[in-house]
Amino acid sequence: MSREAQQPVDRAGVLDSAACAGGLKPAPTAGGVPTAGGASTAGGAPTAGEVSVGDGFSRPADQGGEAADPIFAAEQAHLTETYGKLEKIGRDAVAAMEAVAAQAAEDKKNMADELAVNFATWDDILETHADIVAMNNIIEAHDMANSVQAERLRAVEVLLREPYFAKIELQFKPSAPTKELYIGSAGVSDENYRRLVVDWRSPVAEVYYSQAMGPVSYEADGRVIRADLRLRRQFEISRDTLHGYFDSDVAIEDKLLLASLSRGRSAHMQAITATIQKEQNQVVRHADVPVLQVAGVAGSGKTSVLMQRIAYLFYQHRGTLDPTQVFLISPNPVFGRYIDRVLPDLGERNPEILTWAEFLAPLLPAGRGAGEGDVSYERLQAIDAALAGFAFERSDFRDIAAAGTRLVGGDAVAKVAAKFDHLPAGPHRVTLMNEELSARLEARLKGIAADEDTHDEIADLPIEEQLRLFGETFEPQSDEEARALALTYVREKYADALRQVRAMDWLDVDEIARRLMGRDGLTSVEWVYLKMALTGLSNPDAKYVMIDEVQDYSAGQLAVMARYFRRANFLLLGDPNQAIAEGTAPWGEIRAVFEAERGAVSACRLMTSYRSTPAITDLFASLLPPGEAMEVSSVQREAPAPEIVVAADADEWACALRRVVDDAAGTDKLTAVIVPYKSEARRMAKVLGEGAVVLGEHDSLPDGGVVVLPLALAKGLEFDSVVIADASPRVFPVTDLARRRLYTAISRATRHVTILANGELTELLAH
């Protein structure tokens, strides 16, 4: 009942390994070399079927001992010395921070002792103020000194794990000696300001990533600097031990990549700093543009590149870019947790990582879910068109009320609206109205705070409540004090009214929609869009927004994000062939939406796949539309060919599934049983019994074992082994959507794929 997948698959010619339209200067050619069938290996690694004999790294054992290779010995000595220096820098930074802390404490104490707060005369007030400013300046100076040391310490912490991964030797002038630079995941200088390790994001490090020898150039401070790259040496290092080195004198060789790929998968995504490929580097270091759209085949490193780009941006905009200004929209929460260690490992903080539902929730009224996302761009444009001639009516406004009290009535809101009748209904008018309503609410709260009934109400509060509110019991010595204390209480009591004004909830968006569009039941996408169009609701502080798996969003969802993050630069990464839901925007439409909302869209492609064995890549590549080819960067990993099992009936199928899962459960690898939908996952778990865990949205990927999960949750993730539970025509009919779903599922596997079919195999695989 079993047969092996046929392969290799017939594929058309190989496309350019990568292309970026606009934004980057052209780089010299390098990268993988395509084989006849379209598959290639980076650095001349063995193709499928060949046996790997060594990986090209020089190791002491290869040389008959360290002494036999003077380069190895010299590099180990340099590493030992660097490691010692890093440890010392780390120790010195901690000591400096301790000293600063002690000094700060001492200064604060002295200053507090000396600070004579005196408000008697205007001169005294000025003097007191000057003393306080001086004190704050000293504290600030301490903070600054500490933050410099803290940054140094963070770099050292990163580097102590692996001080550097490469060395380059550059000759800037023909007669001058070459300059040696060691490149690492962070940069640090010694006490004489000599660069011990160069940060991978620094301008000069670019020549390492361009993967060419000889004449190279890079840009620093707006100037193009030319040099001759004489040596490009890669290292395998852990802490202070050199395991091997490799001199890449041929452009196409990247032994470090091969070594990295052969290490296999882990439960958390790893940084690819040392092995970023040339075409990936073009995305990582791409010029700042309003929108960059990156199309990449499965496993081409889109997510990895995205993480490296964020780290790069933090470096480039050090001191001005805060992680709270960067948003990463991720396909699901499991994926969010899968990637959340990459940046901390690089010594950086994570950006805001949100799913679509998490992004939308705070913009929606309480109790309303994200719901259906399938909304066309036209439907949103219809909202804009209808709003053009829209005039407010009384029914569009709601009372501002809290704690059972109407604080500003809908009639009053309508009067405020009438004051600005000369303006069209839109953000300008609504903002002016909101300012006035805010002032009215404030006046109303002050009135309540001045009311004796309120003071009595406060006096009746339990003592603990009074202590919590005021830090003391409510015993005002004057009317003024009573009003001030009462205002604290009133603001808390009517906090929801203040929130309503902040959120402009006095606008009845549903009622407006009914009049505007002539229909009920707006989707959440339309609802938020209308609210943005009316109020200007947005996040103007966001500077970068990265949308991974961008092919999984509808045009409406994308337009909402483009408009909400109105000043941000967007990085959109996706694979048109991994769109797994109905109603998502085709690749060209994604571009069109962003062009309409944000102007020009730059584009890059990543066409080399790194995740899977060549056999698995061939299998999922066979599902690509004709003419779309990819290259494969893979190392020889002794892995069985994909297996396809067609069972005659349900019993035989269940039996086969249990066998596959039982086999997998006995290993330390992670196996995913991928099912089409959530409901199937539960059904499958019953078939499998205790051997399998159903993975939910709130879980993280385990290191090993067997997990059952729906395709939507498997998005963006990878597993040692993938089991497609049922590849029958019922689950995968011959449609474009099913083809993309199957491609996505198979391409999650790094080493092994088993495809089961209950009764009959989908025609998508029948060749």
Ligand SMILES: Nc1ncnc2c1ncn2[C@@H]1O[C@H](COP(=O)(O)OP(=O)(O)OP(=O)(O)O)[C@@H](O)[C@H]1O
């Ligand atoms: N330059 C590289 N060096 C080392 N490993 C790499 C490199 N590029 C990609 N990889 C590895 O390939 C695998 C796939 O990368 P990643 O998940 O970033 O790809 P993707 O394009 O986002 O995939 P998909 O769209 O299929 O989810 C990961 O294990 C990643 O570590």
